[in-house]
Amino acid sequence: MVRIGQAIMLHRGGDREEARNRFAALWTETDVDADLFHRCTIAHYMADTQDDPADELAWDLRALAAADALDQDRVSWGEHQLAVRSLYPSLYLNLAADHVKLGDEEAARQELERARAKLDALPADAYGEGIRAAIERLEKRIADGAASPGGAVDGSSGGTDQLP
Structure with missing residues (x-):
């Protein structure tokens, strides 16, 4: 969560590209099944770093999918x-x-x-x-x-x- 927070701070500070790069690295490091909360958070903020609205939508849908997986009790x-x-x-x-x-x-x-x-x-x-x-x-x-x-x-x- 510390690294996610750092990427969020970069984005809020105006460095979208570096934030996007860090979110992308974090995304690849997380486990699809075990890190759903982190994946939801990463995708939620990664969407905000996108230049193309279709890409932004795709990341927001990833965030929702991770939240839904948590909500469906597939994990604790x-x-x-x-x-x-x-x-x-x-x-x-x-x-x-x-x-x-x-x-x-x-x-x-x-x-x-x-x-x-x-x-x-x-x-x-x-x-x-x-x-x-x-x-x-x-x-x-x-x-x-x-x-x-x-x-x-x-x-x-x-x-x-x-x-x-």
Whole structure:
């Protein structure tokens, strides 16, 4: 987790390429069956380092698949149980944002519905409020035409908000 945290800090500091390289190395080092929590975390953040929206979607789907494998009791959740449950709204939110970037409004709306269905797992803290607010913002962007061809995801030409 320390190395994952270091890669996250690199990304948040603006070094997407180095963060992407470190996440890729961590991804290859993790065991597909034994390190599901780590794989979920790596893929979740690796998605944010992608330049191509289709690649971002692919990584977000990997994160969801790892979370689902944990949720299906194929492994022991251990101390990660609450963390994974509270990650679902963010995973679905990120998938919705990916679909907006790709111009698929219907898929984005479906993912936002899935995110809303998991909101009860969020803590009543800044993280939980941030996810709730991000869902509201993305719903508004979709209503304002963000998923239409040429529509900007954040209403400007500068990219998207950093989603949790």
